[in-house]
Amino acid sequence: MSVAFLLIDIDGVLIPFPDSAGHGPETHTRHLVVPTGYDPAKPVPIWLNRTHGPMLLGLLAEVPLAPVWCTSWRGDASILIGPALGLPAFPHVELGRPKITTSHPNGYLWKRDPVELFLGTAPAAWIDDDFTSLDHTWAVARALSGIPTLLVQPDPKVGLQQEHLETVRAWALDLEAANSRLRDSA
Numbered sequence: 060m061s062v063a064f065l066l067i068d069i070d071g072v073l074i075p076f077p078d079s080a081g082h083g084p085e086t087h088t089r090h091l092v093v094p095t096g097y098d099p100a101k102p103v104p105i106w107l108n109r110t111h112g113p114m115l116l117g118l119l120a121e122v123p124l125a126p127v128w129c130t131s132w133r134g135d136a137s138i139l140i141g142p143a144l145g146l147p148a149f150p151h152v153e154l155g156r157p158k159i160t161t162s163h164p165n166g167y168l169w170k171r172d173p174v175e176l177f178l179g180t181a182p183a184a185w186i187d188d189d190f191t192s193l194d195h196t197w198a199v200a201r202a203l204s205g206i207p208t209l210l211v212q213p214d215p216k217v218g219l220q221q222e223h224l225e226t227v228r229a230w231a232l233d234l235e236a237a238n239s240r241l242r243d244s245a
């Protein structure tokens with residue numbers, strides 16, 4: 060059985076969308092960062108919840124998922140976001156830089172095609188706030204074809220909650236149990 064991945068988005072998941080007054084939730088702390096290629100004189104405000112680092116590490120200590128950033132922060136995820144949460148560097152999916160004006164140029168999440176290429180036939184749990192019904196249909200079809208696939212979709216105004224990671228944990232434990240049954244019957 061191939062490795063199972065945990066794909067993690069950042070905007071709308073670890074960084075909730077600010078409210079109309081430009082503030083993040085009470086649970087989050089404002090940070091200023093300068094993404095690669097940005098003017099250092101114009102840092103970008105982001106809101107992070109420090110408990111997210113230990114929550115993710117707790118999950119990864121319990122289940123054998125390989126964490127991968129899947130975000131338009133790309134390599135900056137491991138430089139600017141992960142360290143602020145106490146996370147080690149994770150690899151990231153190469154999403155390319157498509158010229159798009161919507162996150163669903165074909166009705167589904169723009170990241171999905173590069174994600175499919177990245178995953179091949181590997182099982183995956185994917186946390187992103189921006190899936191459409193076509194993405195959920197895709198995930199169900201992929202799972203029915205025999206490749207365990209889970210989409211978890213936080214509310215972008217609230218971001219990642221413990222319950223989302225519980226869903227991933229339960230899915231990964233089921234996957235482990237299924238794999239060990241396969242091993243036992245081999």
Ligand SMILES: [Mg+2]
Nearest residue numbers: 068070071188
């Ligand atoms: Mg997002």
